[in-house]
Amino acid sequence: MNCEKIKELVLTDFSDNRLDEKTKWQVNQHLDSCANCREFYISVNKVAIDPFKKIEKETPPDYLWYRIKERIGDAKPKPAFSGVFEGLQVFFHPKPAFALATIAMVIIVASVLFRPYLRDRELNIYLNDQMDFVSNLGQNGSPQINLGTSVEEFLL
Amino acid sequence: MQDISDKILVQAAAGDMDSFHEIYKATSGFVYNVAHRITNSREDAEDVTQEVFLKIHKNLNNFQFRSSFKTWVYRITVNTAINATKKTSKDLNRRVDFDKAIQSLGDAPKESGVDKEANELKVKALLDKLNPDQRACVVLREIEGLSYEEIAKSLKINLNTVRSRLKRARAMLMNIGQKRGDLK
Numbered sequence: 429m430n431c432e433k434i435k436e437l438v439l440t441d442f443s444d445n446r447l448d449e450k451t452k453w454q455v456n457q458h459l460d461s462c463a464n465c466r467e468f469y470i471s472v473n474k475v476a477i478d479p480f481k482k483i484e485k486e487t488p489p490d491y492l493w494y495r496i497k498e499r500i501g502d503a504k505p506k507p508a509f510s511g512v513f514e515g516l517q518v519f520f521h522p523k524p525a526f527a528l529a530t531i532a533m534v535i536i537v538a539s540v541l542f543r544p545y546l547r548d549r550e551l552n553i554y555l556n557d558q559m560d561f562v563s564n565l566g567q568n569g570s571p572q573i574n575l576g577t578s579v580e581e582f583l584l
Numbered sequence: 585m586q587d588i589s590d591k592i593l594v595q596a597a598a599g600d601m602d603s604f605h606e607i608y609k610a611t612s613g614f615v616y617n618v619a620h621r622i623t624n625s626r627e628d629a630e631d632v633t634q635e636v637f638l639k640i641h642k643n644l645n646n647f648q649f650r651s652s653f654k655t656w657v658y659r660i661t662v663n664t665a666i667n668a669t670k671k672t673s674k675d676l677n678r679r680v681d682f683d684k685a686i687q688s689l690g691d692a693p694k695e696s697g698v699d700k701e702a703n704e705l706k707v708k709a710l711l712d713k714l715n716p717d718q719r720a721c722v723v724l725r726e727i728e729g730l731s732y733e734e735i736a737k738s739l740k741i742n743l744n745t746v747r748s749r750l751k752r753a754r755a756m757l758m759n760i761g762q763k764r765g766d767l768k
Contacts, residue, residue: 439751444725446732475761476754479710480726482703488616488633493608496637497601 431465434458438469443477585654586610593653597644604644608637614728615661621723622665624711628672632665639664658738662724666716710757718753721746 429437434455441447442455459466588610595603615636620629639660647656711719720739724730730738732746739746 436751439754440747443754444732444750471758471761472754476710476757477726479703479707480722482700483707483727484700485613485617485727486620488612489630492612492616492630492633493605496608496634497605499634499638500601500604500641 429454429458431458431462434462434465435468438465438472442469443472585614585657588653590649593644593647593649596641597647604641607640611657612637615657618658618661618723618728619665619668621707621711621727622662622716622719623669623672624708624719625672628668629665632661632668635668636661636664652737655734655737658724658730658734659740662720662738666720669716669719710760713756713760714753718749718756721749722753725750 437447437451437455442452447455459469588607592603592606596607612633616629616633619632619636620626623629623632636657640657647653711722714722717739721735724735724738725732732743735741735746736743
């Protein structure tokens, strides 16, 4: 193994004790014989590994649990369908803008729905008028038309 | 991190706060320390710890017992801490402080390893020079003692990426050490 490979292993698997026995032995042999790589190995440990091993672990402050517990309490899941009921509440306590929009919507929907009925009604009135006119035609086929004028009185 | 029984997890998932407190007691040390080292700030570490436990509580119902609870917690913690670090705008100010700290440490007598405070400051300064991904690998490996495999699972990266991040991080720390004169 050359120095470059040794240095790479020193930065990773050798320092982290991940090498098989044979490779580990080879690296150790190289470090014994190569002053430059030995120096590199010592430096890596001194600067990049040992300071982290020496630090003391800390415990989180006691108040943190109470803060978390409080936040969990605030975010407790609501009962099922609560969202639906909350949504419906707007109909029982409407805001003015919402009420106005609802009324407008009702009028539009009603006019659309009843439009065919109103059209039929006008048609029926017209047909009834026509039928009345026909039925008012005089007996024996002569129409009984009252023009309401002196000419009519003269002729009849 | 202490082991947690499946029974505790199931009870906590069902809303039992005492069981959730047991989970907190068993894992909060790990969560807080990792968050502290990745964010490099105690204040941010508290916020991250709080966010991590809120996420755990919210998603405990969806936790798959096929995977390890520890790995799940590692992952949530590291991701939350990295995101907090990327978001925070305080980094620049802190960096200036750490640069001063590095200089003052360079003037101090070398090998004052017994001085915990000096070592603490040194670690902060060193971690601050790494990017959040490298920092996460170094913290999980050096401080928490996780194996490469555990780090890979926690960060959802492959083993070679773990190796390469550690290699680059340590090489960078070596350069900083040389500049500071730590190696003389």
